[in-house]
Amino acid sequence: MESRNRADLARALYAALAAGDREQLDALLHPEFTGRTAEGMPFGIGGDHDSPTAMRRNGWGRIARHFEARAEPEQFLDLADGRLLVTGRYRGHGRQGGAALDAAFAHLIAIDQGRIKSLEQFTDTARWHDAAGRLRTVLLDFEGGVATLRLNRPDKGNAIDTGMAADLAEAATQIAERSDVRAVLIAGNGPNFTVGGDLSLFAGTAREQLPSRLRRMIDSYHLAIERLTSIDAPVVAAVRGGAGGGGLGLLCAADIVVAADDARFALGYSALGLTADGGNTWFLPRMVGMRRAQELFLLNRRLTAQEALDFGLVSRLAPSDAVEDEAAALAAKLAAGPTRAFGAVRRMLRQSFETGLSDQLDAERESIVTASATDDAQEGIHAFIAKRRPRFRDE
Incomplete structure (x- = not known):
């Protein structure tokens, strides 16, 4: 040529x-x-x-x-x-x-x-x-209605430092601002989901500076947790290797957690003389019960994957090499669902622990009445009658 x-x-x-x-x-x-x-x-x-x-x-x-x-x-x-x-x-x-x-x-x-x-x-x-852009320690990808948020400090066990906390807050904000996000997948690069807070950061910070540094870091991290729990889109977490400390807040913020059958879970705060962050004192009593939460915090008990499943900390187990594929398939399935209805259910489930039965019944009534006016509800009803798969599109 x-x-x-x-x-x-x-x-x-x-x-x-x-x-x-x-x-x-x-x-x-x-x-x-x-x-x-x-x-x-x-x-x-x-x-x-x-x-x-x-x-x-x-x-x-x-x-x-x-x-x-x-x-x-x-x-x-x-x-x-x-x-x-x-x-x-x-x-x-x-x-x-x-x-x-x-x-x-x-x-x-x-x-x-x-x-x-x-x-x-x-x-x-x-x-x-x-x-x-500003993201350096996490990867954020949008495809097919799924936002994939991937922790990306594999050489540090995806430990959360000031930079990652800020990146998580920014990524969660971007996810919350996009109307085309219908599901979120959270995973980690490397062999671990996250080992929790970056202890080298704690050890390398002067004593008088540590409280202010922790405050800034945790403010950002907690903003990320709040954003991920407030959106309509359901959240799936894929956990391989270790998941620990405040990092457990990310999988607690998820609606479905797929864990490797050799994954490990621990809080670790008591061994450091620290208390909790990441929403763990709120999530864990609701997920695993008060007695088990007390044991996890006070005795620093470490859980195997099977124990985490038995406790109710994770939803299902899979072989390590299949975890992300299974979690991604679940995220894709959820992305094809009625996103606005999912969001209402997510909120009602969270508030149910603080709401009396009468108030919860009122909330359910108002929520389903509101949902009935959406295009997704009409599509779901007609698809059921026609015995076909619904095509939900509401954003």
């Missing part, structure tokens, strides 16, 4: 990506296409993609979900090995309010039989991180 035609093919690829033209992309990409995005890209974008579908979904698709950006090619150079080298700049901005994106790129493109067979990306990933 002539150099001019190779360059034209590459230009067509950039135009199709800028326009989001799926049909054109399908025509341009070879059936055996493979892609590689630069390691170190934010939001888990970097890595190998072994098919056109994988590249669209996990490479270009993730970029589109987190950035308003386009590749602007500037130079096209034929290489001795037959590939095309394209250099230029990515320009745009992150969708979470970061700096403007202006990052150089180099793409190595291989072409076979008039179609693009591979693309390898090199770029200044630091510029992408600057544009990604």
Whole structure:
């Protein structure tokens, strides 16, 4: 193929990506296409993609979900090995309010039989991180009505420090502000869900400074817990490895918890001479009962996954390598449900421990009357009569 035609093919690829033209992309990409995005890209974008579908979904698709950006090619150079080298700049901005994106790129493109067979990306990933916004220690992804919130300090056991607490508050706020979020999935990168508070932060803070640092950190963390419990969208947590301390508040805020059958749970406050945070003194007596909560706090009892299931701390167990798949399937199922009705039920269940029966009956009456006027209720009723699956869409 002539150099001019190779360059034209590459230009067509950039135009199709800028326009989001799926049909054109399908025509341009070879059936055996493979892609590689630069390691170190934010939001888990970097890595190998072994098919056109994988590249669209996990490479270009993730970029589109987190950035308003386009590749602007500037130079096209034929290489001795037959590939095309394209250099230029990515320009745009992150969708979470970061700096403007202006990052150089180099793409190595291989072409076979008039179609693009591979693309390898090199770029200044630091510029992408600057544009990604304020989130540094968590990953937040929106797809198919599901917001996936992933703790991302795997080398520290996803321990919660000041930065992560602030990121959790920001992520929970973004989730709460989006009307298209119909379910939330919370998980952790690495072998642990979260070990709880970052003890190295506590130990490395001067005694006179620790109270104010803890106050700021916990204020942010508690805001995240409040936001996650106040939204209509139900929350699913996927727990692998250890879950401890204040980090238990995240799984307590969830409606359904899928835990690995070898997961471990502990509070640990008494061993540190500290009291509780993360809403644990509110959630745990309601979930496991007062006597069991007292034992967990005062004796620092550690629970196996089976014990956590027996206590009512988690909803179900799964093999470690299947936990996230099962939790994601549940989140997708919930995302197809009546979100506004789910939200009303979430609120009534929480208030039921402080509300007398008469008041709770009143709340149920008003809630179901309100729900009956929604499009989702009409769809659910008609689908039931027609013996078909309902298609809920209310936001």
